[in-house]
Amino acid sequence: MKTGLTLGKFAPLHKGHQLMIETAIDEMDMVIVVVYDDPITTIPLKTRADWIRQLYPDITVIEGHKAPTDSGYTPEVMKIQEDYIKALLKNISVTHFYSSEPYGEHVSLALGAVDRRVDVKREQIPISATKIRNNPLQNRPFIHSIVYKDLITNVVLLGAPSTGKSTLSEVLAQHYDTQFMPEYGREYWEKHQVNRRLTMLQLQEIAMGHLAREDEYIQKSNRYLFTDTNALTTRLFSLYYHGHATDILNSLANKCHERYDVIFVCDTDIPYDDTWDRSGDANRMEFQKKIFADLKARGLSYTLISGSMQERVKQVESVLNDFRKY
Incomplete structure (x- = not known):
């Protein structure tokens, strides 16, 4: 049986x-991919x-914890790398080693495998992980949608009706040159x-x-996506008007903690914008309390932002400057 191995950081x-x-x-x-x-x-x-498991469910993916950071082609460094790979593989026999780098020679020799190089000159796919890290959006065509989604920080803005979410979302997108x-x-x-009401369904x-729709916007975003409300709010509307929500809506709300990285x-x-489609300032204050209570019950951290539009943008900027997605 022919068994191929390739490895990398995939970062x-x-x-x-x-x-490859x-x-x-x-x-x-x-x-096998290490x-x-x-x-x-x-x-x-x-x-x-x-990422690799999702895209290629039929292959074997091995996570290389505590991988050696030594690089170069001295005998000592090459032996460290070779010994680490052999230890990961244990008793698995590899017949072909796939790479596009010079280390393919010594690793394949150490494994007793065929040295199989792919696109060494980067002519078929002219990209590198370094270029992507420097500018993911500019190099978007070289990144699968599953991967790109994880490179974007999804920022959600919550709040009762007439709290400025929509305007702020658009202003922030302009500020950060994104969606x-x-x-x-x-x-x-x-x-x-119908009569300002919707059914539970x-x-x-x-x-x-x-x-x-959000998934579409993520794929066009630059570092951040600013999202105006989410399923948490929709569920609260269902509870407010109908006393309960469908199982699917409850499930979508329960998964919000996995989807949104930052909550404002x-x-x-x-000032309350008292248009015909709204229920009054008293209801705004009541709904705002429900939002706070729901976030607290779910153990979700958030930042309350207030003041003028300029002040709100500065508050968001302060939080995002210190935020790291992972």
């Missing part, structure tokens, strides 16, 4: 790496390994409301439609 995984893996899959009976731990990236080892996700529920409500449809709540310190 992040890009189409050059995928060419897919070439091995086409040529081998079994493929993902190295890497101090130069904040993206966790498991996240990088899971903002408009409130899908507003668009849906305007098309389907319609509120469920809002949450699902919002997520689908817009304060009620701006």
